[in-house]
Amino acid sequence: MTRGKAVEVFNVSKRFGDYQALDHVDFTIQENEFFTLLGPSGCGKTTLLRMIAGFETPSEGAIVLFGQEIDRLPAHKRHVNTVFQSYALFPHMTLAQNIAFGLENLGWDKPRREVRVAEMLELVHMTAFASRRPDQLSGGQRQRIALARALAPEPKVLLLDEPLSALDLKLRQAMRDELRALQRQTGITFIFVTHDQKEALDMSDRICVLGQGRVQQIGTPAEIYEEPENRFVADFIGETNFLDAEVIALDGARARIRTPLGLEFDAAQKGLSGPGPATLSLRPEKIGLQEQATGNVLTGTIRSRNYMGGYTHFVVETGGASLRVSRRNAVSQAESYAVGQEVRLGFRDESVRVLAR
Amino acid sequence: MRGARIWGLVPAWVLMLATLMVPLLIVAAVSVAERGSYGGFAWDFNPLSYREILFSEDWDGNLVFDPKYLAIIGRTLLLAGATTLICMALALPVAYVIATRPPKTKALLIYLVTLPFWVSMIVRVYAWLIILGSEGFVGRFWHWIGGEGTLLFTPGAMLVGMVYSYIPLMVLPVFAAIEKLDPALLEAGADLYGSRWTTARRVILPLTWPGLAAGAVLVFVPALGTVLEPMLLGGGKQMMMGTLIQTQFGGARNWPFGAAVALVLMAMVVIVLVINARRSIRKEARA
Numbered sequence A: 001m002t003r004g005k006a007v008e009v010f011n012v013s014k015r016f017g018d019y020q021a022l023d024h025v026d027f028t029i030q031e032n033e034f035f036t037l038l039g040p041s042g043c044g045k046t047t048l049l050r051m052i053a054g055f056e057t058p059s060e061g062a063i064v065l066f067g068q069e070i071d072r073l074p075a076h077k078r079h080v081n082t083v084f085q086s087y088a089l090f091p092h093m094t095l096a097q098n099i100a101f102g103l104e105n106l107g108w109d110k111p112r113r114e115v116r117v118a119e120m121l122e123l124v125h126m127t128a129f130a131s132r133r134p135d136q137l138s139g140g141q142r143q144r145i146a147l148a149r150a151l152a153p154e155p156k157v158l159l160l161d162e163p164l165s166a167l168d169l170k171l172r173q174a175m176r177d178e179l180r181a182l183q184r185q186t187g188i189t190f191i192f193v194t195h196d197q198k199e200a201l202d203m204s205d206r207i208c209v210l211g212q213g214r215v216q217q218i219g220t221p222a223e224i225y226e227e228p229e230n231r232f233v234a235d236f237i238g239e240t241n242f243l244d245a246e247v248i249a250l251d252g253a254r255a256r257i258r259t260p261l262g263l264e265f266d267a268a269q270k271g272l273s274g275p276g277p278a279t280l281s282l283r284p285e286k287i288g289l290q291e292q293a294t295g296n297v298l299t300g301t302i303r304s305r306n307y308m309g310g311y312t313h314f315v316v317e318t319g320g321a322s323l324r325v326s327r328r329n330a331v332s333q334a335e336s337y338a339v340g341q342e343v344r345l346g347f348r349d350e351s352v353r354v355l356a357r
Numbered sequence B: 001m002r003g004a005r006i007w008g009l010v011p012a013w014v015l016m017l018a019t020l021m022v023p024l025l026i027v028a029a030v031s032v033a034e035r036g037s038y039g040g041f042a043w044d045f046n047p048l049s050y051r052e053i054l055f056s057e058d059w060d061g062n063l064v065f066d067p068k069y070l071a072i073i074g075r076t077l078l079l080a081g082a083t084t085l086i087c088m089a090l091a092l093p094v095a096y097v098i099a100t101r102p103p104k105t106k107a108l109l110i111y112l113v114t115l116p117f118w119v120s121m122i123v124r125v126y127a128w129l130i131i132l133g134s135e136g137f138v139g140r141f142w143h144w145i146g147g148e149g150t151l152l153f154t155p156g157a158m159l160v161g162m163v164y165s166y167i168p169l170m171v172l173p174v175f176a177a178i179e180k181l182d183p184a185l186l187e188a189g190a191d192l193y194g195s196r197w198t199t200a201r202r203v204i205l206p207l208t209w210p211g212l213a214a215g216a217v218l219v220f221v222p223a224l225g226t227v228l229e230p231m232l233l234g235g236g237k238q239m240m241m242g243t244l245i246q247t248q249f250g251g252a253r254n255w256p257f258g259a260a261v262a263l264v265l266m267a268m269v270v271i272v273l274v275i276n277a278r279r280s281i282r283k284e285a286r287a
């Protein structure tokens, strides 16, 4: 499968006055990709999206869309459509008119427009609502119409700015699946902005983690979660335990680690320059308790226990460090560990990520 | 509770009665009174004044239809209408530019729009007399490009003066309407391949229509009764309803006729206000 490049962002920076919203952001998005920009609020996700749409111009750098540099192209000439965070449906038009708006501007004739509008309404299951106005819809329905309106002109790239954040939990989950299916079905490149890491992991082909205006890491959901490259990514995505450690020897991608817990082992590393202080990241679900404790084994005391339904979360104190451990309630036995109980806990070398301090 | 609320309105009612209803009744009474020999009027019922608006007596004392006052009414409507349309066309881009500035600039610009209200109307209209006159910069420019005569004392001069006087009343409501617009809607317009012009026509205009309608009423109604611009910039050559009323009470000493024209003018204003009220009621009902 040969896939072309849909969007290339070359070293883009954006300053608002003295404030550096984006700092030398650089990445390439492939055709047909579901690409997610993930990061905490204020990290510059919307700004980046707005630059691709043409509502902001980069202070530095360039954006290339299907091989064409678009910095001088006004928004209305870019073959890119946006699903706005607030939906931004035209309140004075019916839903059908909203969807037809872009088609009219592209010069589609009436019969072709009508066919396409009907198709789009059907796609988002809103056919019965064609002649309603946006203020007569629920949040979820507005969301669908915003999606239909943006998809109707057959954009090459669809930009979605936190499109699910205004929906309630149940609806959000359903829309995740629908969006993902829609992307597969249409083959359009999606650039999806969210601050919700679960959403990002669930939906994306690749995730770009943004923090403080910089790209922190780009990779598949599994890479982002399992192999975080820095403390920001490890912390922002999922839960983790950070442990101070010492790198005593470095051999390519492997590092010899010594922890204050008294353990010494080898672990995968990336980005370390040499021996010295480092931080370990160890996910709570990768620590086994009692009979599941394998690999590097320690003993500790259970300090707290939170029953979460499918999981139980424990805090275990060992050698002066507090480790969060989560245990799947496979046979409804997790409650059997009591607070204050002595337990064995263990993790395998490959579960540990070594990060620069 | 209800009673107390009604009593609370008494001062307002008294004020309305004393300053609006009573004078209005007096004007209505005068309009059907007899013309006094030396100005003023005499208490004698005589609806002649209304007849005079449409008919005049020829040498033999026969009544003939005479459109000279109808022409004045028509001219008044035309000039007020043109003023309103020009104000709309100018106010839209001005209000749009102001509404899209940063907050501080916005406040300053709005202050500047209202600034002329701090100077007396007469002074401002006189200023145009100078600007358009042969020594003023517009008058000089007119001669420089080869124009002849004076720009003053023409319908055009009146129009310039009226647009200038009333345009703040259009800019303010239109600005308020544009400011309420969600900027994302304009971006959505551009995102969906709408040029600036398309977005202005299909998104901004329909959504700011209530502001334009409010501005139209605010401009059209006072423009109907305007006196200063026709007198000073029109040189009194082109009679308007306002100046007609004024001359009847002044030089012509025909109070009943002046009062009758004043009531016709008021009827026109009331019609405009009723149309506007019906429009907003319809809109409320739909919302």
Ligand SMILES: Nc1ncnc2c1ncn2[C@@H]1O[C@H](COP(=O)(O)OP(=O)(O)O)[C@@H](O)[C@H]1O
Residues within 6 Å of the ligand: A016, A019, A021, A039, A040, A041, A042, A043, A044, A045, A046, A047, A048
């Ligand atoms: N037009 C603007 N003027 C000044 N600052 C802005 C502007 N737009 C965004 N910012 C700032 O840039 C930062 C990034 O904003 P944004 O891209 O909206 O973040 P996100 O979408 O990731 O929450 C924020 O601190 C925001 O205050």
Ligand SMILES: [Mg+2]
Residues within 6 Å of the ligand: A045, A046, A047
């Ligand atoms: Mg945002």
